[in-house]
């Protein structure tokens with residue numbers, strides 16, 4: 123343990139040293155109102171859209187010691203002496219006698235002891251509310267009475283986050299603050315830009331009366347703003363804040379809340395509230411959360427939500443770090459990525475041209491749907507509504523307006539390359555996974571309009587969800603290049619390879635193959651036999667093309683350029699092999715046995731490192747506009763030979779399809795952030811969630827993680843662990859239990875809730891094999907195969923025995939579709 127430890131019983135990670143290598147953050151609330159809270163109490167909050175409705179000014183690029191968005195001070199009068207403490211460590215940086223930040227499920231609890239004062243602050247957002255609560259308890263440990271004043275501080279952003287950063291004229295002339303007096307001596311300090319004065323406004327309030335307040339940063343810091351956050355002039359002087367209602371400038375909210383004289387050993391409590399609401403509602407919100415019982419009840423409801431969410435899948439295996447991730451931290455990250463997409467993190471700033479991605483969210487849904495099926499369905503509907511009538515999809519949408527655009531491809535408009543060749547295909551897997559999870563086949567008949575830009579929604583062409591899926595596959599079938607391989611478009615999953623002209627993508631071919639298998643399975647289940655035949659034939663045809671032109675001798679190539687050049691071939695000095703071409707050829711069921719083994723072995727030999735599998739290699743060593751964005755990174759960084767974690771679980775899944783459970787688990791473990799906890803200075807980022815990337819071995823900082831939280835890694839690693847390594851996966855006709863585990867494990871157990879029933883699954887592995895179910899009993903009755911028919915209610919005991927025959931499998935031959943199921 124360097125900076126903290128996992129407290130699995132309380133489902134928390136506990137940070138014990140505030141000087142972590144980067145800010146380690148947590149999510150509170152949701153996109154409707156919420157954001158990130160770091161381990162030193164700073165918060166980046168927004169309501170509905172982080173670019174268009176930002177609340178706090180949190181600038182990740184500022185040094186860690188800086189004030190970011192929100193903080194808290196205590197002013198302590200001890201006899202004649204007045205001292206100022208910041209219980210979140212920053213910005214005063216006073217030595218802490220003790221420090222603890224409990225990173226919980228949608229809450230952060232920071233407890234410190236500084237100069238004989240113990241402060242515990244629980245930060246969370248009640249479900250469905252637009253207010254962040256800070257439940258503050260202060261205990262006097264000094265051995266004599268002291269007078270305590272609590273001073274929460276917020277630095278506001280203009281709601282237009284980009285303008286805040288780019289306009290230092292209009293923004294400060296429009297920002298204003300105003301006192302709103304409330305019952306029982308309470309107040310709320312309102313803040314808004316002039317043009318929004320009659321809309322929802324920001325407010326800072328407290329459950330207790332406020333002695334004085336400040337809304338002008340200059341006055342708070344003092345000395346013409348040569349005062350600092352570490353030692354704000356207004357607090358150092360010991361007097362009252364100026365009660366200024368700012369009419370311009372850099373607006374803050376600071377409330378001095380008197381707690382009176384606190385006897386030695388006594389604890390005092392207050393709740394502060396930072397929200398956004400219409401003026402007339404604010405008094406009700408403040409009154410409600412001034413009642414400690416309401417605060418406790420709201421906190422309890424959050425716990426209930428997470429209890430329900432996590433209870434759909436719980437496991438006990440011989441690997442404690444695996445269990446910590448699968449039972450707590452990975453599903454939490456899945457839920458956050460499903461909610462936030464790539465919209466707001468320490469790295470994704472939610473400003474400008476980045477919306478909710480069609481590709482990203484389709485994948486996120488697959489990780490978050492088991493715990494939150496209604497939210498998943500709602501997101502699927504939104505995604506389907508930006509699919510175009512021709513079957514392709516817009517790249518992203520903006521949730522506040524549901525306007526959609528083509529992302530970076532917008533720049534290529536003139537060249538007619540407005541489409542990403544992969545986007546629309548992801549929705550096929552996402553919808554099919556949802557159907558298997560929920561059994562909600564009525565969703566297939568739901569009518570959803572296609573995206574037709576300026577045409578009003580009610581005049582747009584509509585189609586059933588099933589029609590949407592069919593059109594997605596048809597678009598790719600129609601749009602192939604001269605090798606018969608699907609067109610790349612602006613890019614495929616790898617956003618950064620942007621090739622000119624009609625380049626082709628082997629990845630898109632494989633994603634199409636997976637989609638075809640999904641629809642084949644679905645149609646077979648629905649009894650649509652003519653469609654089964656059609657999709658099987660399309661799959662065979664594309665598989666033949668991939669194997670005809672895509673095999674390089676030891677592995678599959680990745681792209682065909684219009685010029686005839688091939689990328690991802692042994693002929694290339696740089697980018698000679700790409701991971702995704704290998705894993706996806708197996709996932710699609712295209713790779714025959716010997717090619718599957720050879721391709722995955724090539725990944726192991728050429729791209730695997732002790733910190734994870736690189737996306738490609740060797741890295742491109744100079745900018746090449748013909749290849750695109752990937753060459754803007756130095757070798758070893760991000761998509762250019764970096765360890766791009768999102769791709770790692772695809773290799774794990776492919777390995778389980780070959781029955782190689784030892785290797786699949788080795789790949790799982792080497793990127794498990796919980797396993798980096800004791801040696802984290804190199805990794806730097808949070809040990810309780812997956813980052814998007816780790817610098818590869820061509821980079822001098824090999825092993826450094828970046829872009830934590832919002833990454834497709836969350837969904838896919840969860841799927842790899844639960845559905846493929848532990849092997850418990852819903853299919854259309856039953857719950858499949860077909861593990862592929864390390865041979866060192868003697869067994870494991872899983873509790874899985876699905877479609878109204880609960881299954882207690884115990885797997886034993888007496889022969890220490892990787893895979894192969896030789897015995898399966900449900901409620902004491904033996905069953906052939908690996909698929910347990912669904913029950914609609916009740917608790918059911920399942921005993922599974924693994925045994926010898928499953929040593930190495932024939933890829934693609936054991937089941938029908940492996941993204942769905944092998």
Ligand code: IFM
Pocket residue numbers: 479481482614615616617618761
């Ligand atoms: O697939 C993309 C994703 O959509 C955004 N982040 C990078 C990934 C790989 O390029």
